[in-house]
Amino acid sequence: MTIRFDGRVAIITGSGGGLGRCHALGLAARGAKVVVNDIGKDGAASESALKVVGEIRAAGGVAMADGADVVNLEQITAMVARAEKEWGRVDILVNNAGILRDKSFAKMEMSDFDRVVRVHLTGSANCSKAVWNGMRERNYGRIVFTSSASGIYGNFGQANYGAAKAAMIGLMNVLHLEGAKYGIRVNTLAPTAATAMTDGLLTPDDAALLSPESVTPAVLFLASEGAPSRVILGAGAGVFAVTRIEETRGVYLDETERSPDSIAARWDEISRAASFPLDDALSQTRKFAELARLGRGRLAP
Numbered sequence: 001m002t003i004r005f006d007g008r009v010a011i012i013t014g015s016g017g018g019l020g021r022c023h024a025l026g027l028a029a030r031g032a033k034v035v036v037n038d039i040g041k042d043g044a045a046s047e048s049a050l051k052v053v054g055e056i057r058a059a060g061g062v063a064m065a066d067g068a069d070v071v072n073l074e075q076i077t078a079m080v081a082r083a084e085k086e087w088g089r090v091d092i093l094v095n096n097a098g099i100l101r102d103k104s105f106a107k108m109e110m111s112d113f114d115r116v117v118r119v120h121l122t123g124s125a126n127c128s129k130a131v132w133n134g135m136r137e138r139n140y141g142r143i144v145f146t147s148s149a150s151g152i153y154g155n156f157g158q159a160n161y162g163a164a165k166a167a168m169i170g171l172m173n174v175l176h177l178e179g180a181k182y183g184i185r186v187n188t189l190a191p192t193a194a195t196a197m198t199d200g201l202l203t204p205d206d207a208a209l210l211s212p213e214s215v216t217p218a219v220l221f222l223a224s225e226g227a228p229s230r231v232i233l234g235a236g237a238g239v240f241a242v243t244r245i246e247e248t249r250g251v252y253l254d255e256t257e258r259s260p261d262s263i264a265a266r267w268d269e270i271s272r273a274a275s276f277p278l279d280d281a282l283s284q285t286r287k288f289a290e291l292a293r294l295g296r297g298r299l300a301p
Contacts, residue, residue, distance in 0.1 A: 001023050001091060001222060003030055003221070003224045003226075004030050005031045005032035005224075006030075006031035006266075007029045007031070008031070008032045008088050008091040009032065009035075009083055009087045009088070009089050010024075010033070010091065011080070011090055011093050011097075011125055011127070012024045012027070012034065012035070012037060012148070013038075013070050013095055014038060015036045015037055015094075015122070016045075016049040017052075018050060018193070018195035019096055019193055019212045019215055019216070020038070020097070021052050022213050022215070023216050023219045023220075025059075025216075026220050027220065027223065027277050028059070028061035028062070028118055029059065030220065034056060034061070034064070034181040035064055036049045036053050036064070036183065037066045037070075037097070038052075038067065039067050039095075040067045040151075043067050043068070043069065043075065045065035045067035049067065050240065052065075061073075064083070065154070066082065066083075068262050069125070069269070070095075070119060070123030070267075071099045073120060073129070076126045078217065079130070084134065088204065088284070089138060090130060090131045092141075092223045093131050093191065094219055094223065095123070095128065095144065095168075096126055097119060097123055098119060098146065098161075099116060099120075099159075100116070101113075101116050102113060102157045102158055103176070104156070104157050108160065112160060113159065116161055116164055118147075118158035120164035120165060121167045121168070121171070122165045124145055124168065125171060126147075126297070128175065132179075132184075135182065135184050136182040138183075139182055139183040141181075141184035141185070142185055142223045143184065143186045143188075143226070143267065144186070144187055144188070144219055144222045144223055145168040145169075145171060145186070145191045146168065146188070147165045147169055147188045147232065148161070149190060150165055150258055151163070151164070151168065151169070151233070152190060152243055159285070166294075168188050169245070171187055172186050172188045172232075173280075176230035176281065179229075182241050184194065185228065185229035186209070186229055186230065187222040187233065188232045188233070188284065189215070189218055189222060189233055189235060189237060191218070191234075192234070192236035192237075193210045193212045193215050193236055194208075194210045194211065194212070195213065196204070196211060210236050211237075213216065214235070215235040217288065218233050218235035232245075244277065246271065246276060246277050246278070247278060247287075248270065249276060249291075250270065250287070251266055251270045252289050252291045252294065252295025
């Protein structure tokens with residue numbers, strides 16, 4: 001089976017370079033009409049975005065550039081309206097735009113914390129909101145958020161970035177549930193690649209392996225008609241892996257032993273690795289209630 005995007009319209013934010021450029025080129029090469037979003041001066045599309053559009057058109061594809069700022073909902077709404085007026089629909093959204101303001105938490109200005117969270121989290125929410133109703137009406141949509149190992153596992157000096165990237169997973173989980181009956185599939189990419197954002201952080205050998213092009217197949221899969229939903233897909237250097245968030249089974253403590261001391265005493269059992277995937281927050285509530293019923297039953301006279 002060959003994955004194609006003929007007749008589909010895609011928006012890729014922050015696609016004037018790096019990962020976003022590769023995603024835009026990859027979608028266009030397989031038939032999608034592409035909005036190359038990258039902010040330039042005074043709200044205009046960046047020169048880089050115009051260059052990517054030129055690359056797509058030179059290869060026989062269809063694309064337009066747009067300079068909407070992801071933190072500005074009015075601009076993003078206008079971008080989506082422009083795409084819908086030109087091409088009739090928006091089927092795919094790849095939330096890729098991002099910035100770094102790295103410093104240890106002790107030295108970080110909270111203005112830099114806020115700015116990074118606004119671009120990554122609020123920006124992704126703005127873009128998703130702008131396409132959401134149209135996707136619901138057409139009963140089709142593919143949304144890809146961009147997380148990071150910094151958000152999933154942590155990284156020194158990136159409290160702002162890590163918090164914003166972890167938030168992508170929470171946003172994905174909720175939109176997956178709310179969009180399921182409307183044919184909207186929502187996933188998260190956790191890429192690692194050598195880009196301008198990682199300049200100076202990788203050895204030359206690692207940088208050569210971790211090309212942005214090696215990540216894009218994951219985006220094409222997550223944006224495809226047969227994509228799964230609520231998946232965190234890691235990608236880098238041609239390696240692809242799924243991250244899962246699960247809970248241990250849990251241990252019931254009777255009221256007489258429900259104390260921090262008992263938790264400490266039984267910590268090995270509580271944290272034992274056997275795990276259970278949960279579909280939503282209520283699944284955890286039901287699991288806990290069931291374990292409590294079982295525990296109470298064992299303790300009944």
